[in-house]
Each structure stands twice: as C-alpha cells, then as structure tokens.
Amino acid sequence: xxVWMTEEVMRWALRFCSRRSQWTQRSFLVTASIKDxxxxxxxxxxxxxxxxxxxxxxxxxxxxxxxxxxxxxxxPSDVLDLTDQYAVTVRQISPCLNHMWSTCKKMSDExxxxxxxxxxxxxxxxxxxxxxxxxxxxxxxxxxxxSLLSMVRLGVPQRSRVVQxxxxxxxxxxNDMDEKSLSILAACLEYMESSxxxxxxxxxxxxxxxxxxxxxxxxxxxxxxxxxLGKDAPLPLRQKLQRKALSMSDQFSLxxxxxxxxxxxxxxxxxxxxxxxCIKKITENLHAVPFNRLYAVLYSCKDLRYRNLDLLxxxxxxxxxxxxxxxxxxxxLFLSVFESLAFCPTALMEVYTERVITSPETLTxxxxxxxxxxxxxxxxDLKHHRxxxxxxxxxxxxxxxxxxxxxxLLTSVYYLIQLGHFPxxxxxxxxQSSTMEQFNNTPTAFLPKQERMFQMVDLxxxxxxxxxPRPLTVPPSVLGNPTLxxxxxxxxxxxxxxxxxxxxxxxxxxxxxxxxNFYFIDGVITKPxxxxxxxxxxxxxxxxxxxxxxxxxxxxxxxxYSGFCYGTSNPRGQLAVKIRHLKVLGYDPVVVSxxxxxxxxxxxxxxxLRGQIFPELHRPETQPEVEQLCx
Numbered sequence: 001x002x003v004w005m006t007e008e009v010m011r012w013a014l015r016f017c018s019r020r021s022q023w024t025q026r027s028f029l030v031t032a033s034i035k036d037x038x039x040x041x042x043x044x045x046x047x048x049x050x051x052x053x054x055x056x057x058x059x060x061x062x063x064x065x066x067x068x069x070x071x072x073x074x075x076p077s078d079v080l081d082l083t084d085q086y087a088v089t090v091r092q093i094s095p096c097l098n099h100m101w102s103t104c105k106k107m108s109d110e111x112x113x114x115x116x117x118x119x120x121x122x123x124x125x126x127x128x129x130x131x132x133x134x135x136x137x138x139x140x141x142x143x144x145x146x147s148l149l150s151m152v153r154l155g156v157p158q159r160s161r162v163v164q165x166x167x168x169x170x171x172x173x174x175n176d177m178d179e180k181s182l183s184i185l186a187a188c189l190e191y192m193e194s195s196x197x198x199x200x201x202x203x204x205x206x207x208x209x210x211x212x213x214x215x216x217x218x219x220x221x222x223x224x225x226x227x228x229l230g231k232d233a234p235l236p237l238r239q240k241l242q243r244k245a246l247s248m249s250d251q252f253s254l255x256x257x258x259x260x261x262x263x264x265x266x267x268x269x270x271x272x273x274x275x276x277x278c279i280k281k282i283t284e285n286l287h288a289v290p291f292n293r294l295y296a297v298l299y300s301c302k303d304l305r306y307r308n309l310d311l312l313x314x315x316x317x318x319x320x321x322x323x324x325x326x327x328x329x330x331x332x333l334f335l336s337v338f339e340s341l342a343f344c345p346t347a348l349m350e351v352y353t354e355r356v357i358t359s360p361e362t363l364t365x366x367x368x369x370x371x372x373x374x375x376x377x378x379x380x381d382l383k384h385h386r387x388x389x390x391x392x393x394x395x396x397x398x399x400x401x402x403x404x405x406x407x408x409l410l411t412s413v414y415y416l417i418q419l420g421h422f423p424x425x426x427x428x429x430x431x432q433s434s435t436m437e438q439f440n441n442t443p444t445a446f447l448p449k450q451e452r453m454f455q456m457v458d459l460x461x462x463x464x465x466x467x468x469p470r471p472l473t474v475p476p477s478v479l480g481n482p483t484l485x486x487x488x489x490x491x492x493x494x495x496x497x498x499x500x501x502x503x504x505x506x507x508x509x510x511x512x513x514x515x516x517n518f519y520f521i522d523g524v525i526t527k528p529x530x531x532x533x534x535x536x537x538x539x540x541x542x543x544x545x546x547x548x549x550x551x552x553x554x555x556x557x558x559x560x561y562s563g564f565c566y567g568t569s570n571p572r573g574q575l576a577v578k579i580r581h582l583k584v585l586g587y588d589p590v591v592v593s594x595x596x597x598x599x600x601x602x603x604x605x606x607x608x609l610r611g612q613i614f615p616e617l618h619r620p621e622t623q624p625e626v627e628q629l630c631x
Contacts, residue, residue, distance in 0.1 A: 066092065075115050076100040076154070080124040088128065090135045094143035096128065097150035104154065116155055133162045136169045141177045144169055145184035152191050159195070167197035174204050179224050182208065186228035202232055210237055219248055219256045223263045231268045242271045249277045257281045258293045265300035272306070279308045286318045291330060298337045307341055309567045316345030323351045331355075332367060335374045342572065344378040344565040357388045360396040368397055369408065372415035378565055379576040390416070394423040401429055406438035407450070414453045418573045420580070422466035430457075431472050439478055451480030456577070459518055463584045482517035490522055493558050493592065496606050497523050500613060513555075515585060519578055523556040524587070525613055554613050555587035561595035569593070 066086050073079045079100045088096065100119070104112055119125055132147060139147070148166040156163055170177075170185055177185070186205065192198050209225045216222050226233075226241055233241070245260065252260070257278035264271065282289060282297060289297070294315065301307065319326060319334060331352055338345045356363070356371065363371070371393065375382075382389050397412055404412075409430050416423055429435060442450050458474040460466075489511055501507050507527040514520055529552050563575040571579060571591065582589045590612045597605050 076119040149188040320347035
C-alpha cells in the first residue's frame, strides 16, 4: 500500500474513532459523578477504562482494515463484496457509495454498463441501500449529500424509496448545512428529474442562499452559492448576487475572476459590469493564466454572448508571440472558439498559416475541416500566402479522399469555394453519381443545411466560372426548392432610400429584390451612368446600348452585425461571397451595417447613403464623420 493510501486510510479511521472516543469519555464522566468514589469503584473504573481502550483499539484496527481494503476496490462489485464482510457503520456508508461511483466513472462506456449491471444484480447492493435508508437521519450532512449524489450518478432510480428518503432528509437538514454540503446537493440536483421533492429542495436552497447572502465574506463562498442556484435563479436574486459580487470585486484574485466567469456561464447569468471587471484583470495577466483556464474563459464568453476586444486581441497576440509553445490541437481549439465569437485573430492566423504551409502532412482530416471552417468563416486575408496555403490544404485533403464520407467532402468543398478556390479532384468526386447517392438518405433534420451548401456550390460554379479540366454541374435533385423571401422591408432603410431619390428623377428604386433564387437585396437603385453621353436615336451603326450598359445598378444590402468580424467592417464568409457574386452580376454593392446605422441620426444616415449612391453629388467634407460612425 502506498504512503498516501496509508495516510488516507488512517485519516478516515481516526475521524471515525475519535468521535466514538469522545462519546465514551463523556459517558465515563457522567457515570463517575453519580456513583460512589470508593477504592473498589475506582478499581472498577480503571478496569472499565482499560476494557474501553481495548475495544477502541480493536475498533480502530477494524476501521483501518476496512478503509485499506476499500481503497483497493476497483469496481462497485468489489465494494459490495467488502460490505458483505464487515458490518458497515453509519460513517462508512458514504465512502462506500462514493468509491463505487469513483471507480465507475473512470471506466469506458461499455465497461461501465457491464459493471453497473453486476452492481444492480449483487445481493449486497440492496442491503447497502436499505442500511443507508435506515440510518440517514444519523448521518452527517455532508455524508447525506455525497451519498445522494453517488446514488443518482450510479443510476439508482430517482423515484425509488431510498432516493426520495434522502431528498426529504435534505429538506429537513438544509438550514444546518454548510456551504460545502449545499454545493454538493446543488450538483446532485443538476442531474435529477423534476419531482415534488426536487422542486421543494431547489426552492429551499434559493431561500437559504438569499438569507445567507449578506453575511458572505469570501469570494469562493459567494461563487459556491451562485453555482448552487444555477439557471433557476430569479431575476431579483440575480441582481442581488451581482451587487454583492461587485462590492467584493476588489478581493478578486486571478483564479477568482476565471471561476466567476465560468460560474456566470453555468447560471446563464449575463452581467456586463461584472464581466468587465473580471476580463480586465485576466487581460492584464494573460501570461499567468494556464491554457485550459484561458480556453474555459473564452468558451464561457461564447456561452454568455459577451465579447471584449482587448481580451480577444490580447489572447491572439499572446499566442502568436510564442507559436512553438502550443500544440496543433491547442491552436485549433482557440481558433475554433475565436470563430464562434466572430473574431478574426489576425496575429495568430498569420503565424498558423505558415505552420500549415510548412507541415500540411501532420494535419488530420478533422484538423483540415476545422482550419477551412475558421478561415472561410472569418474571410481571413491570406495575402501573398494565399495560393501556397490553399494548395497545401487541398493536397492534404486529396490524401483523405478515398475514405471521406459524402457529407465531409461536401463540407470541405463548401469551405474552399467560399475562399474562391476550386479543387478539381474534390469537386469531381463530390459530383459523381456514386457520391450523390449517399445524399439520398440524409435525415430530414439535416436536409435544409445540405441543400443550402449545394446551392452555394452550384452558384459558385456558375458565377465564378473556375477553370476546371471539364465542366461540372450540380444535379438539380440535391438543390432543393428556391429560397422564398420571408424578410420584411427594413422601414428605416426604405425611408432613407426614398428620401435620397426624391430629387433624382432618373433613378429608380426596387426593394427586396431576389437574384439567382439565392441572394436578397434590400434595395436596388438603377440610375444613368455618370457622365454618360446620350445615344442618338438613329445611330449610323444601327446599334443601341442595352439597359445594363447604359445604367448603373447599386445593390444596397443591410446585413446584421453578425455578418462582420467583431470590431471591424470586414465581412464574414457568406457575406463576402454575396458581395463577390453581386459584382459578377453587374451590381455595385453598398454595404450598410444595421447595428451601426441604428446608432446615428436619420440626417446622418441619409447623408452617408447619399454619399455612397450619388458620390458625384456628395459634399466630401461631411463624409469622414459619417464613415467614422459606420466603421
């Protein structure tokens, strides 16, 4: 047995026996006070004391043996075999149940199912649960909550008598529970189905936390209370928690700030003031935050839909400054969470691009798909590395072609064409009949996404006209039905455009225009080309200019703020492709961010749009102010 295990066993045994020793001493003192103190009585007491010490020594030895063997148990059945050999005491029930779950959770899913089946079939399991139910009132609070948690995790039916008995006992003892016991109980309730006892416990915990809140002095204790309440905490109580946390913010250590953010994510509790305080401290100490904790912070920010430009930029720069320190998996984890936050980590992506170009053979198929998703979604400008990067990724993907499923092949092509790259080998394999047959069995839930991806592939092949070895087309059977216009007219944009055209008799406005059965345009303004020389009615050559040649079509599109990379005016993947295709179709795109223009007055909005649509009539001195507002 290891030194650690021996010490742990002794600790458990001494904790158990010390309580019995104290009880024995108290009993002896009471007996001595009411009996005669003559010599024979003293001799009797000495003999009794020695006998008591002998019993305690035997009890201690028995407890040491029990806990020693318990630590060696490698499965729930081993623990149950042990309980058959010993008469399990009140204090030993919780360690037994805890150890059963501790051994089980380390197993594979298949092994776990097998061991749990053996556990439920073991005759000692029912005896242990019956024993626990009989003595639950005598168990310490922490043992009650730990036992309940272990039973729930082991799969004991939640409607069973033993679980319901423990729930009722928790209700009775709740006012006497310390923070540790309450937090264990809260963790247990997260795994439990709704029932009258569960509902009553959650309500009771809310009342206990609210009553104890003013007296909390430590940050960790406050965070424990917050996690206990979880997503069920009502708004008034959340506001009290926010005020309490902000009042203690000067006590926050660096680990406190990290834990506070994850706690808020667990609760689904968005508090910008509290997040700002925590993020500021983390940003100032990025070098001192371990990888896993920093990733957890960013992931919690994603869950809370909170973004802080200083944190995101600082993290990107920090990773880029030490590229050799991070594994490929670590970089991809961060790139993925950055993409989910719609933030383009330029510094990190610039460094990682060089790694991909240098060693594409080290990337797995999962790595490659993650890379393409990030780079296409964020519309990252590869600059002079563009061709090298795309060729390296395409060649690496080609090596996986023989074992790629149809959907993964579609996904890789979808990302690459958004980047303006058309790998012939992947396109040919995707569009051959044997691969197309795989898409006939797509579950209904995934069908809209699949159709949308094929529509994008079809559009890019038709509009971008890439130089391929042979012409390729997407079968109509996988394209689905054309998208129907369901977006209402944007009233403020419509009003602004109409105001601009009041004094422009030659210009015409069309709203909610759909092109190629795929793209919506909020407004199309057709106007004569500037400085266009009128064409005589009877030309000597007998030729006339077409409407497209004699006029300019301006496509005003008003995407949501999520269409842009956070903190920039750089369009993300799908918006970037839309702009690219509108140009191919002969439109001059004017992109107006909904979020930004909502924050300016109508006068400035009209002035900005007039400058974009009629630059020849716009006063240049007023444009910088409005552009600054919209950048």
